[in-house]
Amino acid sequence: MTIKQVHIVVIGAGLSGMSAAYELRERLGKTARITVIGDGERFSFTPSNPWVAVGWRKPEDITLKAGEHLGKKGIAFRDDGVVRIDPEHHQVVSGLGETISYDYLLICTGPKLAFDEVPGSGPDGGYTQSVCTTPHAQHAWEAYEAFLNAPGPVVIGAMAGASCFGPAYEFAMIVDADLRKRKLRDRVPMTFVTSEPYIGHMGLGGVGDSKGLMESEMRQRHIKWLTNAKVSEVRAGEMTVVEYDDAGAPGKQHILPFVYSMMLPAFRGVDAVAAVDGLCNPRGFVLVDKHQRSTKYPRIFAAGVCVAIPPVEATPIPTGAPKTGFMIESMVTTIVRNIEAELDGQSAVFEGTWNAVCLADMGDTGAAFVALPQIPPRNVTWTKIGRWVHVAKIAFEKYFLFKMRHGTSEPIYEKYVLSALGIERLK
Numbered sequence: 001m002t003i004k005q006v007h008i009v010v011i012g013a014g015l016s017g018m019s020a021a022y023e024l025r026e027r028l029g030k031t032a033r034i035t036v037i038g039d040g041e042r043f044s045f046t047p048s049n050p051w052v053a054v055g056w057r058k059p060e061d062i063t064l065k066a067g068e069h070l071g072k073k074g075i076a077f078r079d080d081g082v083v084r085i086d087p088e089h090h091q092v093v094s095g096l097g098e099t100i101s102y103d104y105l106l107i108c109t110g111p112k113l114a115f116d117e118v119p120g121s122g123p124d125g126g127y128t129q130s131v132c133t134t135p136h137a138q139h140a141w142e143a144y145e146a147f148l149n150a151p152g153p154v155v156i157g158a159m160a161g162a163s164c165f166g167p168a169y170e171f172a173m174i175v176d177a178d179l180r181k182r183k184l185r186d187r188v189p190m191t192f193v194t195s196e197p198y199i200g201h202m203g204l205g206g207v208g209d210s211k212g213l214m215e216s217e218m219r220q221r222h223i224k225w226l227t228n229a230k231v232s233e234v235r236a237g238e239m240t241v242v243e244y245d246d247a248g249a250p251g252k253q254h255i256l257p258f259v260y261s262m263m264l265p266a267f268r269g270v271d272a273v274a275a276v277d278g279l280c281n282p283r284g285f286v287l288v289d290k291h292q293r294s295t296k297y298p299r300i301f302a303a304g305v306c307v308a309i310p311p312v313e314a315t316p317i318p319t320g321a322p323k324t325g326f327m328i329e330s331m332v333t334t335i336v337r338n339i340e341a342e343l344d345g346q347s348a349v350f351e352g353t354w355n356a357v358c359l360a361d362m363g364d365t366g367a368a369f370v371a372l373p374q375i376p377p378r379n380v381t382w383t384k385i386g387r388w389v390h391v392a393k394i395a396f397e398k399y400f401l402f403k404m405r406h407g408t409s410e411p412i413y414e415k416y417v418l419s420a421l422g423i424e425r426l427k
Helices: 015-028 046-052 066-071 133-149 166-181 212-218 325-343 385-405 410-420
Strands: 007-011 033-037 042-044 064-067 077-080 082-086 091-092 099-101 104-107 152-158 192-193 223-226 227-236 236-244 250-257 260-264 300-302 356-361 366-372 380-385
Touching: 007 015, 007 236, 015 033, 015 066, 015 385, 042 066, 046 133, 046 166, 046 385, 064 066, 064 385, 066 077, 066 385, 104 325, 133 260, 152 166, 166 192, 166 260, 166 356, 212 223, 212 366, 212 380, 223 410, 227 260, 300 325, 325 356, 356 385
Parallel strands: 007 033, 007 104, 033 077, 104 300, 152 192, 152 260, 192 223
Antiparallel strands: 042 064, 082 091, 091 099, 227 236, 236 250, 356 366, 366 380
16 A cells, blocks of 8 residues: 555544644645544634633634635545444445545544433533533533523532543633622632542642642632532532542532532543444543554554543542643654554554643633653653743634644644743653
């Protein structure tokens, strides 16, 4: 197989899928055939969803038509998703029932949101909001607008099994900042509920002094918290939360009233991916080796939230490990370089760096978390809080949307974020 003959299919048009398509085009040239299959027509910059949920951004500010911009680079796009993967015959079946053959398959789907694991949760028929998708964030904004007319208690946090805690902290702080600007904060008791064993754990076992810094920030903002906490049920206007001890035994039960709540769910793998025999772990996340290749199917690679990564440590209530933007960039580059090597008749030996770098906005300030590598022991581990992080997050949003519009494979995290933090990329 040569570059002129190859057909690479990318499932997913999010941060990892779009980045992979552009980088494949840049590395393999114009002759390689590349197809991206998205679930819907639009790319969305997911890290900006908390801003959408308080009206600081509109969906059109952070989304764009994926096919329009991919097409400028000669990359085919379809928006009907994938309902089945047939790895034995190197084919996928699209949502419209069309069979598409591939030489290499990149799975960049992101997760399925497991609201069903907590009765009464989620925006679709439940009582809690979400910022996991831009449509969810828009729904959260509509609910927030109504809340502003009759404010009351707010509960924000993350359910048992969640693996992405940053947006929960961001949203709690952003809501606090927004309510202070509106002179409504004194009418809104706030509680942060999380499955983490302590504030600032982040699914990473803590990063530098994240525990002390984040607890201090919560105290200054008068946000109460419950840790080692599991939400067992949500009803209209209240949720049942059980605190667990360090041995994992249930303890005190709380009935928390709320007028507005945003709770991040646990994740699972999307159905079409999870259904493939031997591809995934029991939660439906893709099992990959250090080259981002499926451990069972050599023509399948995976990047992003859909990848199986073990927890950093065991916790009384399950917490997953996050996949941050820098890690996703590294995964994508690993895949592209290895496919390029194989097409050149060489061995696929490129390895990425599973490092965690996160910029978390807090409305009027922000926190930067750096864990290199993600799993301890680490070469670099620290957390910094300051207004500069808020400014950096806004700049990063602009840089990444520029990247998506213009089809560049430029490594945004490595070039801008790490350099701004004074950190060189570490292997």
